[in-house]
Amino acid sequence: MTVNSIFAETILLSDGWAKNVTLSWDQNGVITSIDKETSKVSKSTAAGPVIPAMHNLHSHAFQRAMAGLSERREKGKESFWSWREIMYSFLARITAEDVQAIAAQLYLECLKYGYASVGEFHYLHHAIGGKHYDNLAEHSHQIVNAAKSTGIALTHLPVLYAYAGFDENDLAPAQARFKTDPEMIMKIIMETEKAATQEEYRYNTHVGVAPHSLRAVSTSMLKDMQNMLHQHNPNAPIHIHIAEQMKEVNDCISSKGKRPVELLYDQLPVDERWCLIHATHLTDQEVTHIARSKAVAGICPTTEGNLGDGIYPMVDFLEQDGRYGVGSDSHVSRSPVEEIRLLEYGQRLIHQARTVCADENTASVGRKLWCESAQGGAQALALNSGELAVGKRADFLVLNDQKPDLYELESDTILDAFIFNGNENLVRDTFVAGRQLIKNGQHASEEKITQNFLRTLKKLKSN
Ligand SMILES: [Zn+2]
CATH class of the missing domain: 2.30.40.10 (Urease, subunit C, domain 1)
Known part of the structure; x- marks a missing residue:
């Protein structure tokens, strides 16, 4: 009707x-x-x-409150890893109410700049100091409330975070608020679904899972998580940070003898329900693995630029019909226009050419990148959207x-x-x-x- x-x-x-x-x-x-x-x-x-509206496939909402506040050189050469220290010290002070207030502002801004939905890669589960709330999904409820207050579509992705490195090292004290196991994540998922299925908002919230990275989750734990999730909902999305920094790639090789994307595809049946965030450092073979699997590459150009991560190998990936979408991640920008502009400009600077992402079927770079990102974003967030x-x-x-x-x-x-x-x-x-x-x-x-x-x-x- x-x-x-x-x-x-x-x-x-x-x-x-x-x-x-x-x-x-x-x-x-x-x-x-x-x-x-x-x-x-x-x-x-x-x-x-x-x-068509854009879909924001990768967000850490709380980082909106620290955007622009970590741009100083304090300790010699600054890197992703020194930025992470600043981020952890900021995060240590945030309460559940703060999560709601920050996320609502972020989601409002996302809507104003043209995003219809957001994938919340949510790893702040426990209270200050790491104590568990009576309701493990307390923070997830605050995220759902923030989305409700703005009307943005939410795909909530509670993060599984168990270790501090590839050798299953214990978490540092600063990571105590993230610590979870697959059973806990399933409880959070059920509670979040309960909160989300009330009133008219039930059409606007989806739930999946986000194993943080291969640094933070072992492949056996990842398999357990995938099985539990897909028994509960066979279509639920899985997002993972995969190869953001060269240190991460090298640590993975030292510990496991394989690069992260190589290890993931070796151990798990990755398919179109997966979204690989920051698949920045790839060999030719890894590019082919991702493209063939129909998983979405989650590219966050302004954050990847801000953190000095590297540039996604877009040309090879497009030649193999790879699927992709964009995310605002750390929220130094809340505009999909800026993500897509920088995605293309990064390629122009590397290849010393213009209109690099266009092709003989779609001569307009704007049309190609906007439409394909909207479709890839919708796939990654399990939304029946992305085109009119x-x-x-x-x-x-x-x-x-x-x-x-x-x-x-x-x-x-x-x-x-x-x-x-x-x-x-x-x-x-x-x-x-x-x-x-x-x-x-x-x-x-x-x-x-x-x-x-x-x-x-x-x-x-x-x-
Ligand atoms: Zn991220």
């Missing part, structure tokens, strides 16, 4: 750009009909070009083509200019499962959410 519809003069559908389209959806936010060459019959008219077609969720954006950066543009040039022109946010409206959450750049609960976030920042600063 159709409950709502919108008329769009210009819209990017799964089969290409179309004119004068009425898009309709049912009470679950699933598209029921797409009528082309219609005249304006819908009550509501899109005030600009309509494109009957049967898919109505997750879409209305762009502001009255701004100089988009004025009087047509078809693919709209996406090219959206991504590669200027710094203004050109997202006017954001719809998630047919619900309009951002209207003319604003969210209905924005003031309350932001005031709460500012109070939290003040408190964290004074601690």
Whole structure:
């Protein structure tokens, strides 16, 4: 049954750009009909070009509160590992209420910049000092509450974190708040699902699991986790940090005699339910493993740049039809435009060429990277979304083509200019499962959410 519809003069559908389209959806936010060459019959008219929304496949929400605060050289050469120390000391002060306040602000910003959903790779499970809450899913509930308060679609991924290194080393005191085992993660999953299935929000929350990395989880534990998860829900996604830093790759070789991606594919049946985050350091063979398995490569260009990780081997991967999506990860940027722009620019700088990610089928870099990232992101988050077609969720954006950066543009040039022109946010409206959450750049609960976030920042600063 159709409950709502919108008329769009210009819209990017799964089969290409179309004119004068009425898009309709049912009470679950699933598209029921797409009528082309219609005249304006819908009550509501899109005030600009309509494109599929982006899906943010990798987030550590609490890091939003420390974005921009670790950009100083203090101890000689700074690295990912010295940044991690700063992050741990920040994290040691965060309470469950803080998690909710920070995540709500982040999710609000994500919606404003064009993300319809977020994959929350959530590893802060226990209270300050590492004591367990009575309800192991206390922090996960706060994440669900934050998502509810903004309306963003959430794929919650509680993190399995057991060891401090490839040799199953004990966790450091700073990691006590992360410590979990597969049974605990299943309890968190069940509790989170219970919280998420209340009221209308049940269509907007999915749950999977995130074994933190091969540093933090043994392959036998990973197999147990995968079996338990897929007995519970055969379609649930699995995300893992895989090869972010060369030190990680070298430690894996020293301990296991194999590189991380090689080890993972050797030990487990990786398929399209998997998302490999920061698969940055790969051999040719590992690129082929990932592409053939149909797993999604989760690329986070602004964070990978910020942390000095390295650049994803995108050209080889695209040649093998690899699937990918983007994530804001540490949230130094909350804009998918910036992730995709940097993804392409990294390749241009390496290859000393232009329009590197385009190909003979899709000449527009903007169109190719936006659409494929949206589809890959939806796959990674187990969402029936990523493109505008009957049967898919109505997750879409209305762009502001009255701004100089988009004025009087047509078809693919709209996406090219959206991504590669200027710094203004050109997202006017954001719809998630047919619900309009951002209207003319604003969210209905924005003031309350932001005031709460500012109070939290003040408190964290004074601690
Ligand atoms: Zn991460």
